[in-house]
Amino acid sequence: MSERFLPYGRQSIDDSDIKAVVEVLKSDWLTTGPAVAHFEETVCAFTGAAHAVAVSSGTAALHVTMMALDIGPGDEVIVPPVTFAATSNAVLYCGARPVFADVDPRTLLLDPEAVAAAITPRTRAIVGVDYAGQPCDWDALRALARRHGLALVADACHALGGEYRGRRVGTLADVTVFSFHPVKPVTTGEGGMALTDDPGLAERMRHLRGHGITSTAAQREAAGGWFYEMTSLGYNYRICDIQCALGTSQMARLPGWVERRNALARRYDAALAGTAVRPLETLPDIRHARHLYVVRTPDRDSRFRALRAAGIGVNVHYIPVYLHPYYRSLGYEPGLCPVSEAAFAEILTLPLWPGMEDGEVDRVVRELLS
Numbered sequence: 550m551s552e553r554f555l556p557y558g559r560q561s562i563d564d565s566d567i568k569a570v571v572e573v574l575k576s577d578w579l580t581t582g583p584a585v586a587h588f589e590e591t592v593c594a595f596t597g598a599a600h601a602v603a604v605s606s607g608t609a610a611l612h613v614t615m616m617a618l619d620i621g622p623g624d625e626v627i628v629p630p631v632t633f634a635a636t637s638n639a640v641l642y643c644g645a646r647p648v649f650a651d652v653d654p655r656t657l658l659l660d661p662e663a664v665a666a667a668i669t670p671r672t673r674a675i676v677g678v679d680y681a682g683q684p685c686d687w688d689a690l691r692a693l694a695r696r697h698g699l700a701l702v703a704d705a706c707h708a709l710g711g712e713y714r715g716r717r718v719g720t721l722a723d724v725t726v727f728s729f730h731p732v733k734p735v736t737t738g739e740g741g742m743a744l745t746d747d748p749g750l751a752e753r754m755r756h757l758r759g760h761g762i763t764s765t766a767a768q769r770e771a772a773g774g775w776f777y778e779m780t781s782l783g784y785n786y787r788i789c790d791i792q793c794a795l796g797t798s799q800m801a802r803l804p805g806w807v808e809r810r811n812a813l814a815r816r817y818d819a820a821l822a823g824t825a826v827r828p829l830e831t832l833p834d835i836r837h838a839r840h841l842y843v844v845r846t847p848d849r850d851s852r853f854r855a856l857r858a859a860g861i862g863v864n865v866h867y868i869p870v871y872l873h874p875y876y877r878s879l880g881y882e883p884g885l886c887p888v889s890e891a892a893f894a895e896i897l898t899l900p901l902w903p904g905m906e907d908g909e910v911d912r913v914v915r916e917l918l919s
């Protein structure tokens with residue numbers, strides 16, 4: 550029997566998910582209905598955050614976060630380059646300038662010392678990215694943000710289910726953003742969420758998600774009225790009830806998935822110990838959400854080709870954002886963040902998702918080392 554193709558990540562859908570989605574399809578509300586609030590409450594209960602605003606993607610969550618923080622022209626926002634472009638694109642959407650600060654070579658997480666060196670009088674916010682599912686050094690980033698009066702944002706699109714010093718991801722920054730894309734810890738197909746303890750920020754993000762209009766269709770229906778006004782230039786960043794039903798159903802299995810992802814990662818760690826293929830380090834006192842399993846290997850491109858030829862869907866996360874042609878057209882130059890650039894030449898993402906078998910980890914390692 551031929552071995553199955555192993556993607557670097559994939560969703561896990563079961564009958565309970567399908568049942569939850571079908572129930573919504575048979576209900577009165579396909580969007581702006583009760584499943585949206587239920588999903589928000591479920592993620593709040595899981596993380597301990599006070600407020601959650603579910604939106605159409607992680608990118609939309611980042612955008613409403615930046616808008617709610619009043620980031621605009623003339624402002625600078627510090628971001629790491631080792632991330633998906635959406636992190637810094639959200640800053641550009643608001644007319645502000647992303648300032649790239651380098652990462653720690655052990656983890657590829659934002660380096661607080663590099664952040665401190667990048668702060669200027671124009672800096673308004675710091676965005677940490679919990680790359681691969683490992684939480685940043687949030688205490689150090691918070692201390693910097695406090696000292697300089699900056700907002701602190703967590704792009705935790707990889708890290709739902711992670712913990713930092715006993716605190717759950719979702720409560721570690723002023724606003725935390727999740728993505729529910731299919732490879733992420735929990736999926737809604739497409740979707741995202743912004744969490745905060747600040748009721749004012751939550752209200753503003755909710756408002757921006759729905760065109761900047763003063764009430765939702767469900768609120769008008771409940772009040773028996775028709776009147777609404779648009780008071781801000783908002784967007785249609787709504788997520789629908791069908792998606793949220795899937796998300797709520799998925800959340801029930803998240804703790805088991807994080808366990809399983811960590812068990813598979815430990816199997817990779819043990820098999821790769823002492824070889825030329827070096828996994829990224831895991832810091833003490835955190836719970837890694839293990840969205841991605843990333844190794845560094847000097848001959849990355851040849852190993853990439855050999856693994857793909859063997860039916861193993863390895864990937865590369867990420868090209869440093871400022872090296873993309875669009876960012877180059879804005880004036881960003883190579884050499885800005887040397888640690889990120891050196892890592893980019895070596896990083897390889899190996900398959901990891903909860904439905905993978907132990908023997909499939911062994912197969913990936915065998916091909917990788919052959």
Ligand SMILES: Cc1ncc(COP(=O)(O)O)c(C=O)c1O
Nearest residue numbers: 606607608633635706728729730
């Ligand atoms: C770190 C990071 N930030 C933001 C995003 C954007 O999320 P979405 O694809 O849901 O818009 C992603 C998704 O790939 C991501 O990995």
